[in-house]
Amino acid sequence: FYLRDPSAVRGKARLNLAVDPPPDLVLEIDTTSRSHPEIYAALGVAELWQYSKKGLEIKHLDPVDKSCQAKDESQYFPGCPLRMCCPNI
Numbered sequence: 653f654y655l656r657d658p659s660a661v662r663g664k665a666r667l668n669l670a671v672d673p674p675p676d677l678v679l680e681i682d683t684t685s686r687s688h689p690e691i692y693a694a695l696g697v698a699e700l701w702q703y704s705k706k707g708l709e710i711k712h713l714d715p716v717d718k719s720c721q722a723k724d725e726s727q728y729f730p731g732c733p734l735r736m737c738c739p740n741i
Contacts, residue, residue, distance in 0.1 A: 653677040655728050669695060677701065677728060689713060689720040699727055701734075708734060 654661055655676040661667060674696035680687060682704035692700050693713035700711045700720065711720040712727060726734060 653679070677726075679703070690718045693718045693720060701726075710734065 653675055654673075657673070660673050664672070676697070677699045678692055678697050679701045680703070682702060686702065686704070689700050689702075689711055693715050696715045697713055698715075700713055702709045702711065710723045710726055712723050713720050726732065
C-alpha cells in the first residue's frame with residue numbers, strides 16, 4: 653500500500669521498483685509459508701503486517717541495516733488497536 657504519496661504510482665499498470673518508490677506498507681497473509689522481512693526491508697518497505705494463525709504481527713523495517721522490529725502498533729495508524737481487531741485464531 654502507498655500511504656505517504658499514492659500519486660507516485662497512481663495510474664500505473666505495472667511497477668518497476670528500480671524506478672518507482674517501494675510501498676510504504678505490505679500486508680502478507682500466511683496460508684502455507686512465510687517470507688523473510690529482510691527482503692521487504694531491502695526493497696525499502698517501511699512496514700510489514702503478517703497475519704497467520706498466531707494473529708497479526710506488525711513489523712517496522714529498517715532499509716539501512718535490513719532489520720525488523722516487532723511493534724504493537726502501526727507507524728501509519730498510531731493509536732489504532734489493530735492487534736485487538738485481529739486476535740489470534
